[in-house]
Amino acid sequence: MKRKEVILFMTVGTGTNLNINEENSKNHAQKLYYTINKIRPDKVIFFASDKSKGTVEYIEELFQKDNDEFILDEDYQIVIINAIDDLNTCFEAYESKIWELDYEDDGDYDIIMDYTSGTKTMSAAMASCGMFYSKDLISVGGDRSTGEVSRGTEIINYQNIYKIYDKFALMRTRNNFNANRFRACIDILNYIVDLNIHKDSLMHLxxxxxxxxxxxxxxxxxxxxxxxxxxxxxxxxKNDIKFNLKALGNIINSKSVNLKNCYILASLINNSIRRSEEFKYDDAIARLYRSFELIAQIELTKYNIKSSDIDVSVLKQNNVSDEFIMDLEKTREDGKIRIGLEKDFMLLNELGNDLGKYYVDNESKIKNLTRKRNNSILAHGLDSLTQNDFDEFLDIVLNLSYSLDKDMKKFIKQTKFAKFDLKLKLNKN
Structure with a gap:
């Protein structure tokens, strides 16, 4: 397998003295030369100011002393940064070169970024850029008893920044979680290696x-x-999750069919609201339509009536008119009478139920909304629905759900998904 080429990015400063002179430049060149010899890159890209670019000439001389060559454009390149104390300018200079090498050139490179030299701003920008683009970061350490690394004591430190990457991944997870992108969260968490982050619990969440x-x-x-x-x-x-856990527990374990169904309804309503927050109004209204239908089905169970298999004898016991029953009989197929949303509510009205009465009183508005749903791309048509359509439909569904059960507001609150406070500085240590 062909070895990847290694490109070394280096910031060029002036050492500890702000006044550039020959001695400072030579000393600095010696340190840069040490790093180049240790890394042995295929090419070096120096990022320097107009004042510090002359240091590279002394690096050429050091190569010549060792019977080697260091040729401009072949072995190295100089990128001039005019505003060496502006973080954005420095960052963009490094980023531009990364994009040129990674995305525009046909070569296959490993980029190593040495942020030891240069102004503090140049170094900070290079470290940030290297972390952002997942490049190897190095710095030169050693004996600093004189204030800077003494010649002959240099050590190249490869910076393992997995903790930073993991904390960044944690914040991405929290952002994706709040946006209901839970599959993306799971994918991000798989890459976390820091044992101080409770990955297993986050994964279960x-x-x-x-x-x-x-x-x-x-x-x-x-x-x-x-x-x-x-x-x-x-x-x-913590508290929101406890509410959510209680709601799920009632759906799974409650012996009360009505309580279980009301929590399912609340979950479905919240599901539709989440879709609307993502501007997926056709999807959201499809869920509202099912919520609307479920409200009637839950209410009918109180009369021991199943809309998927109507028992005519139960209707007669509840004094439903013969005319209404005869109308239902016309829909019987395979020995069963099955009715949909409209008939569900009309049956409730026949039973003298308040939900049925609400439907009849608002029939024109409801039929207009259900007609829009039926013509949507996710139902039977090609139309796209709007936020206003959703808001009108949600208002109807909420009014009916509050009439269905006096605790419905509580159920909806307990089934609303927990959200992280993204302003919280979680990792203060």
């Missing part, structure tokens, strides 16, 4: 909400129970 977002309540409950809420990463969301 993201898998729990990924499952819940897909309405897989059992898997969500199983993962969320495994999150250690006493760990530092969860201190700001």
């Amino acid at each position: 993201c898998k729990a909400y990924y499952a819940w977002d897909n309405m897989d309540f059992e898997d969500a409950y199983d993962h969320l129970r495994k999150v250690n809420l006493n760990q530092v990463e969860f201190m700001e969301v």
Whole structure:
């Protein structure tokens, strides 16, 4: 396999003396020459000011003394930075060269960035740029008893910055979590290696909400129970997770069918709200439509009626009119009467139920909304829905859900996904 070429980035300063003179430049050149000889790159790119670029000439002389060559454009290149105390200018100079090598040139390179020399701003910018683009960072250390590294004591330090990468990954995870991109969170967490970060609990957290977002309540409950809420990463969301865990527990374990169904409904409503926050209004309204339908189905169970298999004898016991029953009989297929959203609410109205009455009183508005849903790209048509369509539909669904159960506001609050406070400086140590 062909060896990758090594490109060494080096900042060129003036040593400890702000006044550039021949002695300072020669001393500085000697230190840069030491690093070049140790790394033995295929090419060096110096980042210097107009005042410090002359130092490179002394590096050429050092190569000549060792019977070697150091040729401009072949072995090295000089990039001039005019504003050496401006962080953005320095960063962009390094970044531009990385892009040129990594994305514009056909070569296959490993870039090593030595941020030892130059102004403090040049060094800070190079370290930041190297971390941002995942390049190897080195610095030259040694005996500093005289204030700078003494000649002959130099040691090249490769900077292992995995902790920084992991903390950056943690912040990316928190951002993605708040944006409901739970699969992305899981992918990012797989790369964390710092044992001080409670990766396992974070993984269970993201898998729990990924499952819940897909309405897989059992898997969500199983993962969320495994999150250690006493760990530092969860201190700001601890109470919200406890609410969420209680809600999932009721969905999985409650012996009350009504309580379980109400929590499922609340989860579905929150699911639709999350889609709307992502501007996916067709998707959001599809979920609202199912919520709307579920409200009627939950209410019908209180009469021991299943809309997927209507028992006519139960309707008669509840004094439903013969005319309405005859109308339902016309839809019987395979021995069963199955009814949809509109008939669900009309049946509730026949039963003298308040939800059915609400539907009849708002029938024109509701039919207009359901018509838009039916014409959407995710239903039977090609239309795209808007935020205003969603807001109107949500208002109807919430009004009906509050009438369905007096505790529905609590259920919706408990099924709202936990969110991290992204302003919190989690890793203060």
